[in-house]
Amino acid sequence: MTDTKSLKLRRRGKKGRFSRYSNTLSTIIEASRPETEVKEALEHFQSAFEEVQTAHEEFAEQIVDDAEFEIEERWMNEIHSEFSRLKIECKQYLHRVEPQETSTPPPSSSTSAPPPSSSASAPSSSGTSSFKLEKLKLPKFKGDVREYNIFKTDFVHLSSIYTDRDAVTLLRSCLEGKPAEMLRGVSDYKAAWKFLDAIYGSHRFLADAVLNDINTFRALREGEDGRFCELTQLVLRSHNTMKDVGHEADMDNPQVLATIEKSCTLKTRRFGSVI
Incomplete structure (x- = not known):
């Protein structure tokens, strides 16, 4: 049987690999690289996360003390939150760039119409826009009851394209202070809003x-x-x-x-x- 220390060291090594791919993916997105490059980096990032998850489960099975187990589970929850956050950010980026990468229509067989003038105000041959829209930032909520309604409205609007599982992870990343403490360990999206509504929605x-x-x-x-x-x-x-x-x-x-x-x-x- 592999001893606990060896399993923890193995998990640490997998965590280092995960961090490197996380940084790589973030850099590629920030640099507005092509869709294919982003998808390739996402595959490596997801594979690295799965390896960390497997290594963690093998290590956690050897823990007998409940308090120590809870500490290690919180460690893994932070890794999972980072994975979900960056995965969602990657989806947002791909959602913005995919409509631009449409195929170029075939040239017309007709010879009667002349080609468009190079000076006309038409889209470039690459089919991409000459400007970039600034990425929308998700709202933050620290517990001010005056800001809760607008926070909830903005968050629900911006997160509507995600599954409930991704949305609840994203929601936790937008909370600070007491609201974040309230949702620690909550994985159900609707239940999370019920907790928040009970305090801040009154x-x-x-x-x-x-x-x-x-x-x-x-x-x-x-x-x-x-x-x-x-x-x-x-x-x-x-x-x-x-x-x-x-x-x-x-x-x-x-x-x-x-x-x-x-x-x-x-x-x-x-x-x-x-x-």
Whole structure:
């Protein structure tokens, strides 16, 4: 039987190979290399990951202590997350370049029409665009309840082309702090959103945070015209935040209006009543 130390060293060697292919694939994508070159690098990268996975399983079978096993499983989960993240990034890149690599239509057999002028504003013979669209970056969420709704909307839109298994891995990579801790070990995509919705999707929690922003805004003093603009922006932003979740009525009530008035000077109150 192979001893545990030898299996761990073997796994470490496979991890080094995986890291090298990961760096290679990232470099190729960043350099906007052709589709065939990217696909070849992806095959090597995927093969290297499978070797790490096999070596890890052989090593993990020899671990008796539960606490040590959990530590090694977290190690493998990080490798899997890196694999899924880069694989998804690779798919995004191929999705962008594949429509451009269409075959050139055969020349017309007719001789009556002259060839197009070289000065015409037509696509180049390679069929590729003369400019590149900037790659969309996935949103990040650190636990601010005010940002949760727009984060979820953006993420669901950008990840709609992936399977649930890839999407949940991608979702975990977009979380930081407490939200990331909540989803540690969660592999079900729908369950992941249920966990997040339970804490950050509650409109009552959102309303409390928004109203607290207004309550803690320091009252204006005479001559602070700049801070009056800040207060106006805060109120508008708070109203739009509640409107996005369908609860703008939490802002449109006498209690909130009274709180806003307390933050204003007599001059700004009169100004507000005029407009």
